[in-house]
Amino acid sequence: MMTLKVNGREHQVDAEADTPLLYVLRDDLKLNAAKYGCGLGQCGSCTVIVDGKAVLSCVVPMVLLEGKQVTTLEGLGTIAEPAPIQRAFMEEQAAQCGYCIPGMMMRAQALLQKNSKPTDEQIRAELEPHLCRCGTHMRILRAVHRAARLMDTADVSPAANGSAR
Amino acid sequence: MRASTRIIAGIVAAVLIAAAVAAFAIVWRPAIAGIDPPDPQSFDAALVKRGRDLAAIGNCSDCHTPRGAKNFAGGLPVPTPFGTIFSTNITPDPETGIGRWSEAAFRRAMRSGVNREGQHLYPTFPYDHFTNVSDEDDRALYAFLMTRQPVRAAPRENQLSFPFNQRLAIAGWKLLFLRHDTYRPDPRQSAEWNRGAYLVEGLAHCGACHTPRNALGAERVSARFAGGDVDDWHAYAINEQSRSPVPWTADALFTYLREGWHPDHGTARGPMAKVVSNLSSVPASDVRAIAVYTASVSGTPTSGRTGPSEDALARAKKASQTNPVGASIYTAACASCHEGGRPLPYGGVDLGLSTAISSPDPRNLANIVLSGIDAVEGERSPIMPGFAASMNDDQVSALLNYLRARFSDQSAWTDLKKTIAEARRTQTVFLQTSPAPRNAPADPQQREKP
Structure with missing residues (x-):
């Protein structure tokens, strides 16, 4: 048994030290936003935020998470009250099949937390580890810019919940 | 007395003038x-x-x-x-x-x-x-x-x-x-070998990185190709002191220098990536010549470089028992690719073949684990995620110690923590603020791929 902090809540999970975080999130905690894509850390669809940094949860074993804060897309906002990053992706209609989008949003969120006004170049460089086979890249780019503007004007961001700076 | 003093003074002056003239000429x-x-x-x-x-x-x-x-x-x-x-x-x-x-x-x-x-x-x-x-x-x-x-x-x-x-x-x-003599062909060797020697010792200046330097920054003639430093990387020994678990052949070198990876050796990254990128665009015959000459320089491998498999199994067991944290990280973060059986370049090299792990210098391994290997646009290139964001220095250290103990027969590295901290300092900035390194050809307009 170990304690895992996810989205501000502590969970007691029964997992081996070498179990990837993604499996625990999806199978034990039923947090299904992070997706299993390649399982090799090569596609980005499993990305979550750990202590403010975007990590690939399919290649992060539980042994690395002691005392750390995990944030998943569920921790950013809800259907009723989407976070700026989620609103921006909806408003730009940035998803087609949508499989890669939670990972994209999480890395974009981590980027915006440390750089509130990223340039096009910086967004492209940051999102480079993420694959999207539908080809909505231009909309994703616009959505990240839009999220940056939304965060700038939003008075309260639910994103602050559970994510360390 | 006075006359002899004058003579001595004259000699001294002459010597000084001669020395000044000689110095001036130099x-x-x-x-x-x-x-x-x-x-x-x-x-x-x-x-x-x-x-x-x-x-x-x-x-x-x-x-x-x-x-x-x-x-x-x-x-x-x-x-x-x-x-x-x-x-x-x-x-x-x-x-x-x-x-x-x-x-x-x-x-x-x-x-x-x-x-x-x-x-x-x-x-x-x-x-x-x-x-x-x-x-x-x-x-x-x-x-x-x-x-x-x-x-x-x-x-x-x-x-x-x-x-x-x-x-x-x-x-x-x-x-x-500085030796001013130019390259002279060795008539006992083939034309291809001589072409390779001409390029390796001359224009390609392989020794500039792969030969260690003395206190005055000159290549040590007695330690030719024994491994050197470049930026924050170690340029491996490519003579008989090579730690490559499988000896290099001319064929393997040719593939590696041309494609940037070889299934028995892994990938060329760090400063070597640029070398390979450049070599991928020149006539194959020249790369072949370089490979032939370099293979002859690396000579016959010293015995015991390929460990028997029962030793490998015993090592794996011992490494897991003594370093469970490193073993857990390896299982989740590394094995999925490196034991996936998927061939290079998209799969990971069998780590038992990794020179980085058996090398006396851990810098290249630390750099790669922290920064990963960015896929190169438009190329069939290797890829690996970096782990700088998910592991702290202690955890990287546990992993590297585990890899060393399990996949090499070498003694543990010393000062590993310092190396990792340094690798994090120099590499993560580079990773987070710049776009991925490009295998920029010498002239983008004239890129030719085989």
């Missing part, structure tokens, strides 16, 4: 008159093309084209134990580049490290290898460079401490270490 080099920049159209196109290939073999762009800068405009800071030296502008700009250099001035720079004005050049410019470049090849290189786009970019001031900031000191260095 130090002083005349300027070579500037020319009007030659018309690019005046160069033969075939000569320019050959010069392009030679410049790629010489890896000129690696130092003379910093990331994101204009081709061959210089300005790359090269850190040395003596201070920082900046690469120069070798475009044909008349004011800030080599536009006013005659071919004779260019050849003198290549042969003896003296610029057109007669100043001694620092041996960061590897003229100690370029002495071996033939007149015809110098002519082709000159034709290639003089037909590039001129870029106005003033050279940056070197940051060196006394006495290294005195160019006189370079003349002394040359007296000690």
